[in-house]
Amino acid sequence: MTRREPLNREKVLDAALALAAEEGLKGLSMRKLAKTLGVEAMALYNHVQNKNDILDGIVERVYRGVERADPGSPWPERVRVTVLNIYRALAEHPAVPMALATDAANPNSLQALLPFDDLIGALYDAGFDDDGLRQALGALNSLVFGSLLLTTTGFTKARKGEAEREQEQQLLRRIDPSVLPNFSRAIPALKAHDPEPDFIRALDLLISGLVAASTSGPGTA
Secondary structure, X not given: OOOOOOOOHHXXXXXXXXXXXXXXHHHOOHHHHXXXXXXXXXXXXXXXXXHHHHHHHHHHHHHXXXXXXXXXXXXXXXXXXXXXXXXXXXXXXXXXXXXXXXXXXXXXXXXXXXXXXXHHHHHHHOOOOHHHHHHHHHHHHHHHHHHHHHOOOHHHOOOOXXXXXXXXXXXXXXXXXXXXXXXXXXXXXXXXXXXXHHHHHHHXXXXXXXXXXXXXXXXXX
């Protein structure tokens, strides 16, 4: 008989992240997670407190993998690298931004906050005061989470199966160009959505606005 390796928090979080990727937040339950790991649900409570603790743990795990920017580079580059790396890390795990956006997870560990500390430092180096910092950080967060959530809804959503594709076609057939001429015209462009290049273009535009609004200029490290 093969001896099962002892369960620990890291293994529980690994399994939870995989289960959330497969079944979404709604499919992530203590019962299903225990079944995936081949244990009774009560065994999980030796390593995690509850589902919220699991969600906080997997979010921290993802943020821990965000590559940090060179602290010696100019502040616009630090903003660009940090925000793009956050976007890429979250895009690999769609359940994580959904957990954050719906307040199902709210991690506050030092590891989870490091990317944001880097980002805040870059914005302070840009010369923003506290109000300006709050507004700039809000704009950057809105871009990240708005872009990620848009890839799961509407015409930019990747259709996984025949049923989803047929549902989309039914919606398109109901759109009357005589009633919605501008929306009808835009549909091909909306369907041509390419998430990361579109995000990078929007991020560069936003950073250009931050440079224009900053007091230190674009080249200050």
